[in-house]
Amino acid sequence: xxxxASTNPVLVEVLRGKTVESRHAGAxxxxxxxxxxxxxxxxxxxxxFPRSAVKAMQAIPLVESGxxxxxxxxxxxxxxxxxxxxxxxxxxxxxxxxxxKAGLDENYLACGAHWPxxxxxxxxxxxxxxxxxxxxxxxxxKHAAMLAASAYLGLGPRGYERPDHALQVMIKGIxxxxxxxxxxRDGMAIDGCxxxxxxxxLAALARGFARLGTGKGFPPTRAKAATRLLEACFACPDLVAxxxxxxxxxxxxxxxxxxxxxxxxxxxxxxxPGLGLGIALKIDDGAKRGTERALTEVVTALLPEAxxxxxxxxxxxxxxxxxxxxxxxxxxxxxxxxxxxxxxxPRQQVGGANC
Amino acid sequence: xxxxASTNPVLVEVLRGKTVESRHAGAxxxxxxxxxxxxxxxxxxxxxFPRSAVKAMQAIPLVESGxxxxxxxxxxxxxxxxxxxxxxxxxxxxxxxxxxKAGLDENYLACGAHWPxxxxxxxxxxxxxxxxxxxxxxxxxKHAAMLAASAYLGLGPRGYERPDHALQVMIKGIxxxxxxxxxxRDGMAIDGCxxxxxxxxLAALARGFARLGTGKGFPPTRAKAATRLLEACFACPDLVAxxxxxxxxxxxxxxxxxxxxxxxxxxxxxxxPGLGLGIALKIDDGAKRGTERALTEVVTALLPEAxxxxxxxxxxxxxxxxxxxxxxxxxxxxxxxxxxxxxxxPRQQVGGANC
Numbered sequence: 001x002x003x004x005a006s007t008n009p010v011l012v013e014v015l016r017g018k019t020v021e022s023r024h025a026g027a028x029x030x031x032x033x034x035x036x037x038x039x040x041x042x043x044x045x046x047x048x049f050p051r052s053a054v055k056a057m058q059a060i061p062l063v064e065s066g067x068x069x070x071x072x073x074x075x076x077x078x079x080x081x082x083x084x085x086x087x088x089x090x091x092x093x094x095x096x097x098x099x100x101k102a103g104l105d106e107n108y109l110a111c112g113a114h115w116p117x118x119x120x121x122x123x124x125x126x127x128x129x130x131x132x133x134x135x136x137x138x139x140x141x142k143h144a145a146m147l148a149a150s151a152y153l154g155l156g157p158r159g160y161e162r163p164d165h166a167l168q169v170m171i172k173g174i175x176x177x178x179x180x181x182x183x184x185r186d187g188m189a190i191d192g193c194x195x196x197x198x199x200x201x202l203a204a205l206a207r208g209f210a211r212l213g214t215g216k217g218f219p220p221t222r223a224k225a226a227t228r229l230l231e232a233c234f235a236c237p238d239l240v241a242x243x244x245x246x247x248x249x250x251x252x253x254x255x256x257x258x259x260x261x262x263x264x265x266x267x268x269x270x271x272x273p274g275l276g277l278g279i280a281l282k283i284d285d286g287a288k289r290g291t292e293r294a295l296t297e298v299v300t301a302l303l304p305e306a307x308x309x310x311x312x313x314x315x316x317x318x319x320x321x322x323x324x325x326x327x328x329x330x331x332x333x334x335x336x337x338x339x340x341x342x343x344x345x346p347r348q349q350v351g352g353a354n355c
Numbered sequence: 356x357x358x359x360a361s362t363n364p365v366l367v368e369v370l371r372g373k374t375v376e377s378r379h380a381g382a383x384x385x386x387x388x389x390x391x392x393x394x395x396x397x398x399x400x401x402x403x404f405p406r407s408a409v410k411a412m413q414a415i416p417l418v419e420s421g422x423x424x425x426x427x428x429x430x431x432x433x434x435x436x437x438x439x440x441x442x443x444x445x446x447x448x449x450x451x452x453x454x455x456k457a458g459l460d461e462n463y464l465a466c467g468a469h470w471p472x473x474x475x476x477x478x479x480x481x482x483x484x485x486x487x488x489x490x491x492x493x494x495x496x497k498h499a500a501m502l503a504a505s506a507y508l509g510l511g512p513r514g515y516e517r518p519d520h521a522l523q524v525m526i527k528g529i530x531x532x533x534x535x536x537x538x539x540r541d542g543m544a545i546d547g548c549x550x551x552x553x554x555x556x557l558a559a560l561a562r563g564f565a566r567l568g569t570g571k572g573f574p575p576t577r578a579k580a581a582t583r584l585l586e587a588c589f590a591c592p593d594l595v596a597x598x599x600x601x602x603x604x605x606x607x608x609x610x611x612x613x614x615x616x617x618x619x620x621x622x623x624x625x626x627x628p629g630l631g632l633g634i635a636l637k638i639d640d641g642a643k644r645g646t647e648r649a650l651t652e653v654v655t656a657l658l659p660e661a662x663x664x665x666x667x668x669x670x671x672x673x674x675x676x677x678x679x680x681x682x683x684x685x686x687x688x689x690x691x692x693x694x695x696x697x698x699x700x701p702r703q704q705v706g707g708a709n710c
Contacts, residue, residue, distance in 0.1 A: 014620075014641065017544025019554050021404050022620050022641035025380065049376050112676025126481040137676060189372025190681045199374050265369075265377050285640035286369065286377035321467025321492060326545045 008042035008284050009334040011294040014318070016327040024290025026266065026283040028298055028335075030342075031206035032276050033216035035180055039298075040203065041338045047187050047199035048282045050175075051263030054205075055142050056082040056212060056229050058195075060174050061167060062145045063225035067152030071101040078232035079239035080141035084262065086242025087116025087136040094239055095140045102148035109134035110161040111143045111193035118242055139193035141239075146171075146195070163188060163196040172198060174222075179208035192264060202280040205269060209278025213259055213271025230259050230271070246292045246313070250299070253309035258299060262288070268295045272302055289329065297331040301339040363397035363639050364689040366649040369673070371682040379645025381621065381638040383653055383690075385697075386561035387631050388571035390535055394653075395558065396693045402542050402554035403637045405530075406618030409560075410497050411437040411567060411584050413550075415529050416522060417500045418580035422507030426456040433587035434594035435496035439617065441597025442471025442491040449594055450495045457503035464489035465516040466498045466548035473597055494548035496594075501526075501550070518543060518551040527553060529577075534563035547619060557635040560624060564633025568614055568626025585614050585626070601647045601668070605654070608664035613654060617643070623650045627657055644684065652686040656694040 014022040027042025037044070059081040062068050068078060076090075077098040085091035099105055113132045115122045125132060134140060143161070150160045150167045159165050176183045179200055187199035210216070213230065215223030233240050234255035241247040241262075250260050260270040266283030268291045279298055283290040296313040300306045307314065316329035369377040382397025392399070414436040417423050423433060431445075432453040440446035454460055468487045470477045480487060489495060498516070505515045505522045514520050518527075531538045534555055542554035565571070568585065570578030588595050589610035596602040596617075605615050615625040621638030623646045634653055638645040651668040655661045662669065671684035 016404055016552070016620075017542075019402060019404070019542055019544060021544075023639045025639075047374060049371055049374070110677070112678075114676050123481050126478050127484070129482070187372075187374055189374060189376075190675060190679060192675045192681070194675060194677050194679060197371070265371075283640075284378045284380075285638075285642055285645070287640055287642065290640070320545060320547045320549060321469050322465070322549050323467075324545060324549060326547070 010332040011041075011283065011335045012290040013330050013332050014289075014327065015330065016318070021327065023332075024283045024285060024287055024294070026281065026290065026294060027202055028279065028281040028294065029202040029206040030277055030279050030298070030302070031203060031210055032278075033207065033210040033214050035203070035207040037203060037206075038277060039338060039342060041335065044202040044206075044280075047201055048205070048267060049189060049191075049197045049199050049263075049265065050205055050269070051191060051197055051265060051267050052084045052139065052142075053261050053263035053267045053269040053280075054175060054208075055084070055261060056226070056233070056259070057175050057178055057208065058142055058171050059145045059229055060222065060225050061149040061153070061170050063228050064221055065149055065153055067102070067149050068228070070152060071148060073098065073101060075232040075235040076239050077101070078229055079236035081145035082229055082233055082261065083141045083240045084117075084138040085141055085239065086118035086245065087121045087132070087138065088118045088242055089121070091141070091239065091242065092135050095135055095144045098141065098144045098148060102144075102151050104144075104147050104151060104157060106133065106135045106140070108147050108157045109137070109140055109143045111137040111139045113137060137193060143193065143195075161193075161195045168196055172196070175200075175208070178211050178218075179204040202282055205280035206278040209259075209269050209271040209280060210276060211278070213273035213278060214276050216276070230273075231256070233259060250306070250310065254303065254306055257303055258306070260295070260299070262291065266291045268292065270295065270299060275302060277302065293329045294331065294335060297335055297339060301342050365687040366396075366638065366690045367645040368685050368687050369644075369682065370685065371673070376682065378687075379638045379640060379642055379649070381636065381645065381649060382557055383634065383636040383649065384557040384561035385632055385634050385653070385657075386558060386565055387633075388562065388565040388569050390558070390562040392558060392561075393632060394693060394697060396690065399557040399561075399635075402556055403560070403622060404544060404546075404552045404554050404618075404620065405560055405624070406546060406552055406620060406622055407439045407494065407497075408616050408618035408622045408624040408635075409530060409563070410439070410616060411581070411588070411614070412530050412533055412563065413497055413526050414500045414584055415577065415580050416504040416508070416525050418583050419576050420504055420508055422457070422504050423583070425507060426503060428453065428456060430587040430590040431594050432456070433584055434591035436500035437584055437588050437616065438496045438595045439472075439493040439602075440496055440594065441473035441600065442476045442487070442493065443473045443597055444476070446496070446594060446597065447490050450490055450499045453496065453499045453503060457499075457506050459499075459502050459506060459512060461488065461490045461495070463502050463512050464492070464495055464498045466492040466494045468492060492548060498548065498550075516548075516550045523551055527551070530555075530563070533566050533573075534559040557637055560635035561633040564614075564624050564626040564635060565631060566633070568628035568633060569631050571631070585628075586611070588614060605661070605665065609658065609661055612658055613661070615650070615654070617646065621646045623647065625650065625654060630657060632657065648684045649686065649690060652690055652694060656697050
């Protein structure tokens with residue numbers, strides 16, 4: 001043994017037979033809206049890029065500005081604005097509709113193209129002899145929302161994705177205020193879909209999600225905007241991700257107790273409005289399987305009713321190409337020990353989804 | 356900060372902008388055929404599953420038994436026997452040919468089906484309205500080799516994939532003898548393609564690859580079999596993986612100085628016959644991107660001529676959906692420091708590929 005060790009604990013163990021084959025280290029923070037840490041496991045002060053986990057924060061200008069009202073946006077359009085969607089027809093239609101209501105179309109999208117996340121949607125494109133377009137990009141709803149907000153605010157749609165565009169400056173301010181932390185230009189990078197992503201500690205991100213879920217510490221118009229966006233996601237969880245995907249499964253069963261949103265490179269965040277808490281988790285290596293397995297454990301520790309909903313994730317069976325069970329994914333002992341110390345605050349009153 | 360740290364050093368850092376976004380920890384061993392460790396970074400004694408990295412060892416019975424000669428197998432069929440192939444037509448044809456020469460067909464394959472690794476091959480299947488078959492499984496060549504060896508040895512093709520089948524017992528013995536270590540039934544698990552995979556330390560695996568590349572310590576028939584398999588891979592590197600993939604790129608340019616073979620869950624092994632060395636590397640979290648980036652650094656430290664061949668891997672640029680450079684993958688400082696201490700033995704004489 002030699003060399004410096006990596007510093008975060010193993011949150012998830014991947015077993016094959018009786019042997020741990022792979023390990024996912026990471027960190028997780030649970031905080032309230034005032035920034036009090038209920039749990040800090042691993043390095044929760046090291047900056048991470050939140051990536052797509054903060055799409056609901058990035059969508060706030062669309063609602064807070066009055067654009068959503070002026071354009072008459074519906075829940076499915078607001079949900080897809082917060083989405084990392086699967087590129088199924090239902091998602092593509094919602095993004096097109098959002099753009100059309102703002103007097104725009106998909107030619108303005110600067111997110112770049114990739115094959116739909118949904119296997120079925122990808123196969124349908126291939127069978128039709130077509131190539132993926134920007135509208136199929138999992139971020140196209142976020143981009144449509146940015147375009148619509150820019151149009152409404154008279155900022156012009158061209159270049160809306162650039163760090164110095166007034167809309168991105170506004171979004172930077174919203175993330176900074178929500179998470180209660182200054183954002184450093186040196187900690188900015190470009191996301192997969194070409195908009196800026198601002199690095200910040202998991203502790204601040206967890207606080208931001210506690211605020212997003214409760215509105216605590218927000219000016220009234222922002223609190224109202226956040227509530228409207230989360231209620232749209234609660235009403236249309238299939239628009240936020242897609243069939244068979246974690247965020248859709250979890251919110252379909254657990255809204256309005258849980259808002260949850262994943263990002264690339266192993267980031268996953270959640271708001272638990274009834275408990276007044278936010279969760280921010282990062283798997284160091286960026287693996288989605290580790291992120292979802294660890295988050296499942298954290299969520300079920302706080303919301304026991306999640307255990308039956310997320311049973312498949314908890315069981316964590318790994319099947320091979322013939323469907324034989326060859327292993328499983330388990331929460332690591334350090335994570336289980338940390339979660340066992342949790343003593344969640346009494347549940348607060350939560351409003352119903354505005355479907 | 357709290358909780359037990361994971362124990363292996365960070366071998367690869369994934370940067371977005373100026374910030375390290377993700378980290379891949381792992382371990383790497385370099386050994387000679389006598390088991391002397393030239394490098395041991397991280398925990399090289401913890402058992403890992405070699406998965407597909409040892410396909411050339413699993414193919415030894417096919418040649419050593421005399422089956423390959425009796426069936427008149429060519430280099431492309433022997434190379435695909437050692438392959439994790441892309442499922443392109445060239446691979447499918449080689450596997451079908453191997454099976455046909457042994458009087459068998461693809462209905463005997465017990466590997467299960469998955470979509471071809473090759474995007475082009477996958478799209479062609481979809482466009483033709485077809486589903487993937489066992490022949491498209493990246494392991495179908497290994498299974499065809501196991502079937503052919505079983506048939507030649509009169510062991511019967513049915514159940515050839517099971518741990519207690521005489522062929523698998525024979526393979527277990529070959530891996531054990533090659534790597535110089537007893538294999539424990541408790542450390543056995545079932546691979547993605549349903550054959551057994553035997554866990555063993557990276558130190559032993561590196562020694563096994565040094566032996567595989569040099570034949571040192573092998574009985575003459577086994578040394579001859581190993582040479583024939585490696586020369587087939589050197590002659591047909593496109594059969595061992597596929598277009599655009601690491602093992603094909605590396606061996607196309609560096610054979611016969613380098614034999615290299617990746618496995619699932621972050622394992623990658625190599626033999627450097629001219630230096631008399633073997634390399635075994637495992638990224639703890641199982642990420643292929645980390646494995647290939649780290650192995651590139653190890654290989655270029657031992658074979659300076661690899662630097663230009665693997666320039667794209669070394670540069671490690673990360674592009675987003677619009678092709679904008681958003682980050683890069685770098686070898687971690689601990690890996691670079693460890694490699695700087697290497698003082699490779701003088702190059703030995705290496706024979707040319709038997710194409």
